[in-house]
Amino acid sequence: MLNNNAYIINNHENGVKKFEKKRNITCIICPQGCNLEVWYNENNEVKEIKGYSCKRGLEYGWNESTNPVRMLTTTIQIDGGKLPVVPVKSNKPLPKDLLFECMNVIRKVQLKAPVRAGEVVIKNILNTGVDIVTTRDM
Numbered sequence: 831m832l833n834n835n836a837y838i839i840n841n842h843e844n845g846v847k848k849f850e851k852k853r854n855i856t857c858i859i860c861p862q863g864c865n866l867e868v869w870y871n872e873n874n875e876v877k878e879i880k881g882y883s884c885k886r887g888l889e890y891g892w893n894e895s896t897n898p899v900r901m902l903t904t905t906i907q908i909d910g911g912k913l914p915v916v917p918v919k920s921n922k923p924l925p926k927d928l929l930f931e932c933m934n935v936i937r938k939v940q941l942k943a944p945v946r947a948g949e950v951v952i953k954n955i956l957n958t959g960v961d962i963v964t965t966r967d968m
């Protein structure tokens with residue numbers, strides 16, 4: 831077993847040993863939660879996706895295997911507000927492997943009240959084209 835629930839499978843086809851890797855993903859697009867199987871070739875490229883019940887599931891499996899993204903929601907410290915922090919979110923999904931680095935950037939920011947909901951407080955974080963915006967007035 832590899833990371834991310836991935837398995838290396840050695841199939842024997844016509845007496846020839848064949849490399850295959852499979853990863854299981856639960857589709858989270860709707861409550862049905864289909865179990866997707868993502869099959870890779872020896873170059874670690876997605877070869878086939880099985881187990882989906884609709885086109886949206888196929889698209890989810892493809893994106894999740896090739897370029898996983900997540901919305902980021904967190905808080906930023908603020909001076910002079912009613913609370914010590916203000917909630918913020920990314921205005922678009924961010925690459926999953928950059929979330930930790932984005933949090934390191936966000937953690938260093940200190941805002942000053944007042945701020946308005948929807949205000950851009952970090953523009954183009956890590957050159958991703960994604961902004962971090964406040965989600966409430968403070």
Ligand code: SF4
Nearest residue numbers: 857860863864883887
């Ligand atoms: S594959 Fe389609 S039906 Fe299955 S969980 Fe995803 S969206 Fe729902």
